[in-house]
Amino acid sequence: MTKLEQLLSQYAAYHLDHKNILTHFVGIPLIVFSIMCLTARAGVMVAGFEVTLALLIIAMTVIYYLSLDKIFGFLMLLIFAVSYPLSHMIAQWSMGAWLGASLGIFFVGWVIQFIGHFYEKKKPAFMDDVIGLAIGPLFVLAEVVFMLGFRKEIEQRMLGEARRQRALMDAKIVNIS
Template sequence: MTAYFQRQLADYVEYHRDPWNCAMHVLGIILLFLGAILPLSMWPISLFGAQITVATLMALPVLIYWLVLDTALGLAIVGVAVLLLAAAAMIADHASVTGVWITTAILIVTGVASQIVGHQVFERRQPALVDNPSHLLLGPIFVMAKLFIALGLRHDLAAIIGPAAPLSASLHPGDRRSEPHAHS
């Protein structure tokens, strides 16, 4: 894990303390990634004799970025991305062009809405990317880091972003009973 990644993650976590907000981000990130690659999955290209889609080609730079930030987390994200690229290809193969674009719109609107609800209702704070646009690329690796922590695989990450709290720790939107309270 690079020092740059540690600083970025420490800053990002300040905007993502509520477990319900994190859950909304899991949903939103998956839907937004699928929505971004779905229409690009309709265009096959030949690259060095292999058939791929524009979606795969366009996803490669960000997948490489995540691998550079943290190899283990990056590899896990690549695994999820492969599944989402396969799902997008399957949808693109079986749906009409209109169907693909309608599905894309629904995925993007739902993904963005889940992010907004997570921040406005549960976190009660603006999204991190408003203050730092580079945080747009940190969401997927943050979610994967939380999963690794929950599985007990990355204590070094837990030291930066804290332990993964179960969703039951937050009983109501904005409820912070699971956090220690300062006494005056």
């Protein structure tokens, strides 16, 4: 099992309910976009080009995703390339409008996430392992790719391992009770 499959499986163990997964299709992009909006305001000019904190975070994230999987990493790069200009535009709004919109989007994204975990009856993955915060967007992308019928071999290995990990998690809860 590759590192990508291990990380996706660990994350998927907390996300086996389809209602929860569907909420993540909305919540995670909103959260990521809000973080881009919040960090796109801080920047410096370098050779006539504005380098923002958002761009640095995007670059580090894409490098990490590419190290896990070239295809998923490239797809995430495309998604960031399309969404960054809008986040940068929002970062140019007045302080109140920018902050209100960015924090509002962030809050709505998290509310949607927690609604999904209500259906799942499991806490979010990041509460046990902070890497879940970085894997969440990749998980959503992978789920879309799987739904489109691609990379099914990864999906099958991920789901098998996720179900095994979930069974172990559930067994621990029963033993503690």
